[in-house]
Amino acid sequence: MSSTEPPRITWRAEPVPDGLRVTQAYVWAIDPEDGRVLIQDRGTQHARRYSLPGGRPEPEDGGDPVRTAAREALEESQIHIDVSRAVYLGYQLVEGDTRYDGPHAQLRYAAPISSYEPIGPDPDNGRIHRRYMVSLDRAPEILAWGEPGAAQAALAKQAGLDLGLRVDAPAPDGHRDEVKARYLVCHDYGMGALWWWVTARSAKEIMERIADVVVSFSPESARWADENGYEEIDIDAPDPNELSSMKATRDAQRQQQGFGAVVGRGTVYFRCVWGEYEKQAPWWDDENAAYFLLEIGEDGYRKRGIFEYVEGPSHRMGEDDWAFNPPYDLYEPEWARFEIDQQTFEAAWEAAIPFPVDDE
Secondary structure (H helix, E strand, O other): OOOOOOOEEEEEOOOOOOOOEEEEEEEEEEOOOOOOEEEEEOOOOOOOOEEOOEEOOOHHHOOOHHHHHHHHHHHHHOEEEOHHHOEEEEEEEEEOOOOOOOOEEEEEEEEEEEEEOOOOOOOOOOOOOEEEEEOOOOHHHHHOOHHHHHHHHHHHHHHHHHOOOOOOOOOOOEEOOOOOEEEEEEEEOOOOEEEEEEEEOOHHHHHHHOOOOEEEOOHHHHHHHHHHOOOEEEOOOOOOOOOHHHHHHHHHHHOOOOOOOOOOOOOEEEEEEOOHHHHOOOOOOOOOEEEEEEEEOOOOOEEEEEEEEOOOOOEEEOOOOOOOOOOOOOOOOOHHHHEEOHHHHHHHHHHOEEOOOOOO
């Protein structure tokens, strides 16, 4: 291979062979709240405008390539990655690189972003790299790394799914140069909804500070919301604003025992005493109704339900049987009192019969 030919790069989804020099560790850094991966935008003046955070091992890394990737991500893009959850994807085998004596390996990892720092200059060169947050499906096109890049992105997406990150339904692409980002927020009350664009540090912060809302990651909803020109509110905006009453509700809940106790646990199950909402339903029977069993997903939406009566068989309804399905706010302290285990719910589901359908 002549010195004028570019190095040959091949992707290997396997451990690095003994004796092969490691010259680089890069990370596919994924935002756990919105499912996007961070790509450095180094500007049009750079020959290769887009890249991932990463770089050469340094003595301070102690020979640990994950520490190399974490250090470089902080220096170049001002992010912290969760090294305890980093997933090794493989390495690029580089041959014919005249800067090195023989072939060498460039390692790749995927890891969740644990926090953001204010954007600033890389201490190595003083350059500021913008943070371009994109879906893992679009990342190969932007990086233009060819087949090796596409293979890495596919593995990074699978790693994200395995880690429980929202990589299959990411937020729309966009720069995140500040600590805060823009999120589409909905107060869904079943027969209608209120929408806002909320600027916050994370989707989790929105859910922790505003009661009775959900954060939407649907690209279709985002396009629709932009077309309708919904109000934009900073989460730290002074009162009063349209979110003030819901923030006050959340502030009061935060002081109560059980606040947020069932959040972050995946699908959860409850057995509740019938409440005022159910008393308005057409199937309500004051003398016979007793309990309502619920299966609720991590997003707060009801999957299955069981109507349990004092007399007669219980009735069950599946995910597609609800006329309206507004989300439940799982941060509310009361949920901790109603929680049951999955086995109890499944036993009740098997014992119940389908909910009767009125054909008239």
